[in-house]
Amino acid sequence: MVDKYWIxxxxxxxxxxxxxxxxxxxxxxxxxxxxxxxxxxxNSITDVEGVLVGHLTKIQGKDIRTGVTAILPHRGNLFQExxxxxxFVGNGFGKLAGxxxxxxxxxxxxxxxxxxxxxxAAGMEGIIEYTLELPGNEAVQSVNAVVGExxxxxxxxxxxxxxxxEDVLSAIRAAKEGRVEEGNVGAGTGTVCFGFKGGIGTSSxxxxxxLGGYTVGVLVQTNxxxxxxxxxxxxxxxxxxYSFKNHxxxxxxxxxxxxxxxxxxxxxxxxxxxxxxxxxLARTGGIASNGxxxxxxxxxxxxxxxxxxxxxxxxxxxxEMLRNDDMSPLFLATIxxxxxxxxxxxxxxxxxxxxxxRIVKSLPLPRVMEIIKSFGNKD
Numbered sequence: 001m002v003d004k005y006w007i008x009x010x011x012x013x014x015x016x017x018x019x020x021x022x023x024x025x026x027x028x029x030x031x032x033x034x035x036x037x038x039x040x041x042x043n044s045i046t047d048v049e050g051v052l053v054g055h056l057t058k059i060q061g062k063d064i065r066t067g068v069t070a071i072l073p074h075r076g077n078l079f080q081e082x083x084x085x086x087x088f089v090g091n092g093f094g095k096l097a098g099x100x101x102x103x104x105x106x107x108x109x110x111x112x113x114x115x116x117x118x119x120x121a122a123g124m125e126g127i128i129e130y131t132l133e134l135p136g137n138e139a140v141q142s143v144n145a146v147v148g149e150x151x152x153x154x155x156x157x158x159x160x161x162x163x164x165x166e167d168v169l170s171a172i173r174a175a176k177e178g179r180v181e182e183g184n185v186g187a188g189t190g191t192v193c194f195g196f197k198g199g200i201g202t203s204s205x206x207x208x209x210x211l212g213g214y215t216v217g218v219l220v221q222t223n224x225x226x227x228x229x230x231x232x233x234x235x236x237x238x239x240x241x242y243s244f245k246n247h248x249x250x251x252x253x254x255x256x257x258x259x260x261x262x263x264x265x266x267x268x269x270x271x272x273x274x275x276x277x278x279x280x281l282a283r284t285g286g287i288a289s290n291g292x293x294x295x296x297x298x299x300x301x302x303x304x305x306x307x308x309x310x311x312x313x314x315x316x317x318x319x320e321m322l323r324n325d326d327m328s329p330l331f332l333a334t335i336x337x338x339x340x341x342x343x344x345x346x347x348x349x350x351x352x353x354x355x356x357x358r359i360v361k362s363l364p365l366p367r368v369m370e371i372i373k374s375f376g377n378k379d
Contacts, residue, residue, distance in 0.1 A: 024182060027230070027343045030369055034231055034343065035336030037329075040204035043340075044180045045217030047204040048260040050074040050301050053219065054175030055186030055200070056167045063157040065354040066119070068126075068171040069186035069200060071112040071219060071258050073301040077134050079143065082107040082307040084267045085299040088274035090281065094254050094293015095120050098146035106267030107307050108299050110145050111172050114187035114221045114256050116152045119163030123147035126168025148295055150223035150254035152190030155354030180219065183348030190354060191223035192253065193345065194285065195241045197352055197362040198222035201345025205333035212326065214263035216333035218277065222345040224253035224292050229285040230343055230372065236285060238371045239364070243287070252291030255281060255342070259298040259334055264305055266321050274298040276331045280338025298334075 027034060028043065040047025052072040058064055073083045085108035087099045097120055102108060110131055113123040127145035131137060152158060171186065180202045182188075188199030204217040225243040228236030236242035257277045265273070274296040281294065288294045304319055322330075346363045353359045 025347050025365065026182070027340060027347055030365065032231055032372065034340040035205070037205040037207065037333055037336055040206045040215050040217065042179055043204055044202045045071070045204060045219040045258065045260050046177050046180055047206070048215045048217040048262050048301065051217060051260050052175035052177055053180045054171045054173065055181055056171040056174065057185050057189050058162060058167060059189065060162070062357070063355045064160070064162050065156040065190035065352060066116050066152055066158070066162055067186040067189040068119070068123070068163060068167050069114040069188070069221065070168070070171040070175050072172070072175045073108060073260065073299050077136050078111065079109045079131050079134065079140060080136055080308065082109045083299045083301050084265070084270055084305050084307065085297065086267045086271035086274050088271060088278065088296040090278040090294030090296065091288040091290070091292045093291050094149065094295060096148050096295045097124055098144045101144040102146065102297070108146065110143060111175070112258055112297055113147045113168055113171070115147065115149055115163050115168070116156065116158055116187070116190070117149045118158050118161050120147050120149055122163045122165050123168050125165040126172065129165065130169055130172050146297065148221070148256040148297070150187070150191055150221055150256060150293065152223065154192055155352055155358060155360060156190035157355050182344055184350055184352055187221045188345060190352070191221065192360050193222040193224060194226060194228040194236055196346055197349035197360045199345045199349045201341040201343070201348065203337040203340035203344060205337045207329050207333060211329040212263065212322070214261060214330065216330060216337055217260045218334065218337040218341045219258045220338065220341045220345055221256040222342055224255045224286050224294070225289060226285040226287045229283065230368065233372050233375045235368055235371055239367065252289050254293035255286065257281070257296040257338060259296060261300050261330065262302050263300060263330055264302040264319065264321050265300050265330070269322065269324070269327055270298040270300060272327060273330055273334050276334045277338045280335040281342065283335070283339045284342045
């Protein structure tokens with residue numbers, strides 16, 4: 001199965017570079033093609049037209065290794081033009097501010113901010129200030145700020161609460177279209193995944209026109225454990241680094257998964273899309289352990305899907321939505337994009353030294369490629 005994904009020239013280059021492989025390497029740069037659907041132009045959540053991503057990376061001294069990542073569904077006033085949204089909880093050992101209102105009303109009215117566990121309050125403060133300052137929101141007195149987290153306390157002085165409201169505002173205001181930085185950036189600065197340096201990763205899938213031509217994009221903040229698999233190859237086992245190897249290691253951690261689409265789907269089918277993202281996590285070897293906070297937020301920014309904050313009449317909604325029978329291609333796109341986004345977060349990350357001199361190594365890419373090649377030759 002792996003052979004068809006193998007590109008000999010890339011592998012030769014990989015070994016020639018040896019330890020020269022740097023951050024921002026992605027799985028496809030090394031010939032690993034995950035799934036069967038084509039990616040979008042940038043293979044990023046920003047392939048969903050209108051989606052913007054911003055990072056604030058905070059690396060200071062020996063102990064501060066944290067940051068903020070902001071995702072905006074569209075450029076407009078999100079409070080006045082809400083988007084359909086849904087939340088799915090894979091395992092709820094975490095903190096996802098704003099989730100209950102999304103669950104109740106089925107919409108999103110703020111940027112999505114990702115940060116560390118003790119930065120949730122700062123995340124909310126930043127979103128609230130940003131929203132209240134937008135033109136048209138002068139009378140707003142309630143904001144459902146959506147903030148997700150993973151715990152970066154192994155590498156970061158998390159008790160110091162170094163994420164500030166101003167950092168959140170900077171990440172939101174820096175949000176842009178185009179290429180998204182991955183690895184040790186933003187909310188992924190201090191995270192650890194499968195025992196290696198984790199971080200931010202992203203990927204996308206573009207459906208053929210015969211299936212609607214819609215795009216699904218995923219962004220992840222990886223900080224969880226399990227037994228790493230890359231395109232079905234048991235890489236973690238071969239590297240000798242995986243949870244419970246000696247019946248002592250913990251698989252705990254968390255993963256925030258953001259799924260965006262331009263498909264005209266409502267909150268009910270967005271919930272079904274969000275559920276499939278956890279299948280993508282499982283394909284990488286994640287197990288949603290007891291101590292893991294694994295949350296998925298899915299939204300649609302289809303232009304006809306937006307929900308006005310204050311309707312002026314009692315007219316019924318006239319939005320046309322995809323049928324249940326049309327959802328399966330979007331499910332597959334979500335699974336594939338989630339799996340690849342997680343792998344990209346590992347490939348793009350660098351070694352990092354942090355709190356108390358702790359060092360987390362990045363995935364050893366030359367050795368990983370050697371393992372994948374060896375399994376390809378077994379077919």
